[in-house]
Amino acid sequence: MPRDGDTRDCAPPGGEPARPGRRLDRSRDADILDATLAVLVDVGFARLTMDMVAARAKAGKATLYRRWPSKSELVIDAVAHMKRGQVDLGRLPDTGSLRDDLLGLFTPQSAEEDERRLKVMAGLASLLAQDRALADAGVAAIVQPWVEAHRVLMRRAADRGEIPATADIDTLSQVIPSLAAYRALVQRKPFDRDFLVSMVDGVVLPALRNAPPLAAGHAP
Amino acid sequence: MPRDGDTRDCAPPGGEPARPGRRLDRSRDADILDATLAVLVDVGFARLTMDMVAARAKAGKATLYRRWPSKSELVIDAVAHMKRGQVDLGRLPDTGSLRDDLLGLFTPQSAEEDERRLKVMAGLASLLAQDRALADAGVAAIVQPWVEAHRVLMRRAADRGEIPATADIDTLSQVIPSLAAYRALVQRKPFDRDFLVSMVDGVVLPALRNAPPLAAGHAP
DNA sequence: ACGTTCCGGTACCACAGGGTTCCGGTACGT
DNA sequence: ACGTACCGGAACCCTGTGGTACCGGAACGT
Incomplete structure (x- = not known):
């Protein structure tokens, strides 16, 4: 579950709100979650480190902690994110x-x-x-x-x-x-x-x- | 696999050899392995610490490392030890x-x-x-x-x-x-x-x- | 241009836990 | 008694890692 603090609250459907200095940024979440899954597949939860995820996602560790409060929450979110595309x-x-x-x-x-x-x-x-x-x-x-x-x-x-x-x-x-x-x-x-x-x-x-x-x- | 150094080499069948200062000591191995299994059941391998095993077995951590070279080896040995009593x-x-x-x-x-x-x-x-x-x-x-x-x-x-x-x-x-x-x-x-x-x-x-x-x- | 806002990277801290070492105690054989 | 050899306990080192603070930079709106 992405942290709801900062600026990333649920924008109502209809594109990016016109906040100054705002990057697309919406796709970054998916990239990071995919990277998390990739690392998870490779090494498992125990050996998964935030540095690995950050490196794989070409993101900074700080960014991860800006959006998810902990390693566990990040992984939970990544797993849930995987449901998308499941058998219909x-x-x-x-x-x-x-x-x-x-x-x-x-x-x-x-x-x-x-x-x-x-x-x-x-x-x-x-x-x-x-x-x-x-x-x-x-x-x-x-x-x-x-x-x-x-x-x-x-x-x-x-x-x-x-x-x-x-x-x-x-x-x-x-x-x-x-x-x-x-x-x-x-x-x-x-x-x-x-x-x-x-x-x-x-x-x-x-x-x-x-x-x-x-x-x-x-x-x- | 118990370390084969020290004095605990395979005594040929026939009770304890008359070594000076030798305690019964043969049953300690089983106790430690049982304790290892008990901790393993409780918390799993990742959260299993050598201190827990030592405490549970009322043994010192040093004793564990005197007999097994590492945590992994100890657990492997414990699992193998469980085979005893398996379906005949x-x-x-x-x-x-x-x-x-x-x-x-x-x-x-x-x-x-x-x-x-x-x-x-x-x-x-x-x-x-x-x-x-x-x-x-x-x-x-x-x-x-x-x-x-x-x-x-x-x-x-x-x-x-x-x-x-x-x-x-x-x-x-x-x-x-x-x-x-x-x-x-x-x-x-x-x-x-x-x-x-x-x-x-x-x-x-x-x-x-x-x-x-x-x-x-x-x-x- | 310029400020705002977020980003990626790095250096850093705190702490848990594996592994080592040392020491006093104790049971045994002599 | 006495020495021996192991034991349990505790203190200790060291690495890895979760989590934090900070910085320069890039994009965007104005």
């Missing part, structure tokens, strides 16, 4: 086949983006154990939208009868995102299409088609 | 039913142990992104034996015809450990029996029974 729940694939829908979430361009997101997640790993707020922010920004997308696709498939209505969608929609996160965080192997196909055909689809009638459905 | 691959449940075997891995006494292991894993999270060796040691000590146990149980079930021979065991044996690790690390929810049952009945067993004939089997 309104524009999900809808091919009539659940398998194609699921694989359709993985476009070549989204691949590198996902990889990046998971690396950010890995960079945040140190905080999962100590800063609950930041960890939750990271999860909400990175994994949750993905789970939501899976849930929608599976729900549709159930509605059109492609999979049994008894399928435990709440559980199974978390499987692939969880496994992907685990693979990226712990195993440090790439999340590629082969892996996705293996998960879809080997785990999720078989489980969905073979839903047990008595499943009590504990959402994880 | 020789004494796995064998009820004739894969479901009962899988659920049988989860005994009330093992529950708290697993919880502890996963907390250690969470404490190591900071290192997953930076110290590959330590991260791998943690994974090998905590998750891998569990995967192995699942693989054995599934292999047996396939051999006796309970599940199709085409089932992708290499992939599916990783599912529950991965999901459990994800749940503990990222979601910070407890790994309880309800969750396990949900995973076994909702994901793994349906997927095993409904193995597609053409599965190319990409082990994750």
Whole structure:
């Protein structure tokens, strides 16, 4: 959350207010947040220093502290800033086949983006154990939208009868995102299409088609 | 790995050698390692200080450095030390039913142990992104034996015809450990029996029974 | 031109924590 | 008793880093 002191208060929509000596300056925030994410990807939160961020953003350390009160706040803001460009729940694939829908979430361009997101997640790993707020922010920004997308696709498939209505969608929609996160965080192997196909055909689809009638459905 | 200098070289099996001024001292190592694990569980690797470990073990910091060359080595040793008491691959449940075997891995006494292991894993999270060796040691000590146990149980079930021979065991044996690790690390929810049952009945067993004939089997 | 306002860079401070050293104490074997 | 060898505790050094103060300069409006 950018500091609301100084001169950078929320200008009402409609371009820069005519303040004297005012630079464009609005795009600097994004540059700095991107630089923060880049450093975070490279070295993780613990080894991230404000000097690295400043150097990467070609900014002065003072500028960082002028806008964010601390390292933590800067990183939180950077992670939140990453949400932009996330999977758009309104524009999900809808091919009539659940398998194609699921694989359709993985476009070549989204691949590198996902990889990046998971690396950010890995960079945040140190905080999962100590800063609950930041960890939750990271999860909400990175994994949750993905789970939501899976849930929608599976729900549709159930509605059109492609999979049994008894399928435990709440559980199974978390499987692939969880496994992907685990693979990226712990195993440090790439999340590629082969892996996705293996998960879809080997785990999720078989489980969905073979839903047990008595499943009590504990959402994880 | 305890430093091999000083006087604590590998005494050949057969009790304490009669060295003058020698205390029992053999149990101190275990105490220190346990203390290290306890602190690791509490605050994670980043916030773990040698003073904390020394205080917890009622030992002096000097003693720690007399035996381990650095903080990293101490923690690695502590994690490896945790392997002791791990699932014994020789004494796995064998009820004739894969479901009962899988659920049988989860005994009330093992529950708290697993919880502890996963907390250690969470404490190591900071290192997953930076110290590959330590991260791998943690994974090998905590998750891998569990995967192995699942693989054995599934292999047996396939051999006796309970599940199709085409089932992708290499992939599916990783599912529950991965999901459990994800749940503990990222979601910070407890790994309880309800969750396990949900995973076994909702994901793994349906997927095993409904193995597609053409599965190319990409082990994750 | 000129002042205003912000910016980037640098030097600096404070402090936490890893690692080292030293010392008095204590249990053991002799 | 006495020496030995290790132990626990505490003081200490040193580096890295978060955070601050300050300066010259560049853009913009007037």
